[in-house]
Amino acid sequence: xxxxxxxxxxxxxxxxxxxxxxxxxxxxxxxxxxxxxxxxxxxxxxxxxxxxxxxxxxxxxxxxxxxxxxxxxxxxxxxxxxxxxxxxxxxxxxxxxxxxxxxxxxxxxxxxxxxxxxxxxxxxxxxxxxxxxxxxxxxxxxxxxxxxxxxxxxxxxxxxxxxxxxxxxxxxxxxxx
Numbered sequence: 707x708x709x710x711x712x713x714x715x716x717x718x719x720x721x722x723x724x725x726x727x728x729x730x731x732x733x734x735x736x737x738x739x740x741x742x743x744x745x746x747x748x749x750x751x752x753x754x755x756x757x758x759x760x761x762x763x764x765x766x767x768x769x770x771x772x773x774x775x776x777x778x779x780x781x782x783x784x785x786x787x788x789x790x791x792x793x794x795x796x797x798x799x800x801x802x803x804x805x806x807x808x809x810x811x812x813x814x815x816x817x818x819x820x821x822x823x824x825x826x827x828x829x830x831x832x833x834x835x836x837x838x839x840x841x842x843x844x845x846x847x848x849x850x851x852x853x854x855x856x857x858x859x860x861x862x863x864x865x866x867x868x869x870x871x872x873x874x875x876x877x878x879x880x881x882x883x
Contacts, residue, residue, distance in 0.1 A: 714763055720744060721767035737847060737854045741768060742817060745783060746790070746810045746859065750801065751866070754791045761787060778824045786816035803863050810859045811852055818848040 720740050741764045749757030765780025772779050790809040822844075 713760065717741075717744070717760055717764045718767050721764050725768065725771040737850045738858070739814075739851060739855070741783070742814060743810070743855060743858060743862070745787070746806070746813050747862065749787055749790060750794075750806055750809060754787065757787050757791075758784060774821070774825055775828075778821065782817050782820040782824060785820045786813040789813075789816050803860060806859055806863050807856055810855045814848070814852045814855055818851075 724740050745757055745761050745764070748760050761783040762780060765777075765783040768779045768783075769776050790813050793809060793812060794805065
């Protein structure tokens with residue numbers, strides 16, 4: 707059963723960790739997005755609707771700390787979910803390490819692409835004081851983030867697979883999506 711108050715508190719706490727605690731460490735500052743990992747795992751393990759709801763709650767929380775206009779991160783977190791869902795349904799029909807790895811790579815690329823596109827909207831309307839231009843450093847960090855997310859999601863998948871075998875929790879690792 708999905709407990710919304712508990713999940714909402716968890717998402718808000720992870721958003722706070724993402725925006726405050728991880729920025730203390732130079733290596734994790736822009737190379738790890740725990741909210742993105744949570745959304746991919748939720749969409750992969752629990753379902754499409756739950757992934758969208760967690761993306762909305764976490765996006766609205768992260769938008770409080772964002773330099774972009776309010777709602778940009780929420781939109782950028784929601785847009786990749788249908789993409790990976792269609793990827794699951796059409797191409798990757800089994801829950802495996804390969805499909806999870808492909809989904810986190812696609813999600814990270816689409817998320818950053820949506821964020822870059824949304825950050826250029828002020829240029830379209832000549833609101834130059836609000837415009838945020840992506841720089842080379844941002845694109846480099848996005849590439850590093852893909853590698854870090856792939857390693858982390860693989861480790862989490864193996865850990866969850868071992869837990870599901872240990873506790874006989876077949877609902878987590880059912881074969882079909």
